[in-house]
Amino acid sequence: MTNQEDPNKLLMCNRYKPAIRVVHAALQRTDEHTYYKSVCPVCGQGTLLFARDQKTFDLLPDDRCVLCAQHFVYTDIDRLRAAEKGDQDGDQTSRTVDQTAPVDS
Ligand SMILES: [Zn+2]
Numbered sequence: 001m002t003n004q005e006d007p008n009k010l011l012m013c014n015r016y017k018p019a020i021r022v023v024h025a026a027l028q029r030t031d032e033h034t035y036y037k038s039v040c041p042v043c044g045q046g047t048l049l050f051a052r053d054q055k056t057f058d059l060l061p062d063d064r065c066v067l068c069a070q071h072f073v074y075t076d077i078d079r080l081r082a083a084e085k086g087d088q089d090g091d092q093t094s095r096t097v098d099q100t101a102p103v104d105s
Helices: 077-084
Strands: 020-022 062-064 071-074
Touching: none
Parallel strands: 020 071
Antiparallel strands: 062 071
């Protein structure tokens, strides 16, 4: 479904619409080389850039289309964050302290 409307009509047109909950993994990427940028499922022409926290660089669940300004909330944000951090459960090297017995004098 390609939307061929004039981009000028779409500019900021959804800025006051309520947020839409979406699954980021199900959205269409803008090109095959990006993991994060998605095509806006509402206007079909804008891009969702996926914002990060300025301090922690964590991915943020709230995003807005750069064109129509539709607000989206990613429902799979926890999974995306975990994947980015290389969630490796139970793969921590256990530190076994080798305690040598005191030498008899
Ligand atoms: Zn849009």
